[in-house]
Amino acid sequence: MYKRLISLFLIIFIVAACNSNAVYGEYKAIKGSWGKGEKVDFTFVPPDSLNAYNVFINLRNDEKYPFSNLFLIVNLDFPNGKTVSDTLEYEMAKPNGEWLGKGFSSVKENKLFYKENVVFPTMGTYRIAIEHAMRKNGNVSGVPSLKGITDIGISIEKSAEK
Structure with a gap:
């Protein structure tokens, strides 16, 4: 019993130590599906206003995702009311249709750069809102219901550059 408990704590420690740069x-x-205009919100308080951080968008998709790329609209709201809005495109599959990302099952996990070496100049609560901006070729209106994205997240890590 004690050996299993010690083994479990050791595994948890190793997993936590794998990314010691993570701060959030x-x-x-x-x-089911991700609706057009449906924002996924994250709020966080950065640890300081001096150091640089890398911000990632983390996505999990399965074989139901019908596209080889992904367009996102990402808003970063500062504590002082300022908002920075970005439209981003990410490649999700190779030209041969093989999914990018990590994972052995039908679910693939992608860690996508959002902001690199960003300093959060104002202390307080920040908000990141993410929505998809997918459209079919030749169609002006967006995809009303995007299938295949199972989870979306963000992670913030200390930048290696100083």
Whole structure:
């Protein structure tokens, strides 16, 4: 019994130590499909206003995802009311259709750069809101219900650059 408990604590310690640069991370599940205009929100307080951090968007998708790329609209709201809005495109599959990302099952996990070496200049609560901006070729209106994205998250890590 004690050996199993010690083994469990050792595994937890090793997993936690694998990414010692992480200062924040959270995932939110997408139930069924991701609706057009449906924002996934994350709030966080950065540890300081001096050091640089890398911010990642983390996605999990399964074989139901119908596209080889992904367009996102990401808003970063500062504590002082300022908002920075970005439209981003990420490649999700190779030209041969093989999914990018990590994972041995039908679910693949992608860690996508959002902001690199960003300093959060104002202390307080920040908000990141993410929504998809997918459209089919030749169609002006967006995809009303995006299937195949199972979870979306963000992670913030200390930047290696100083």
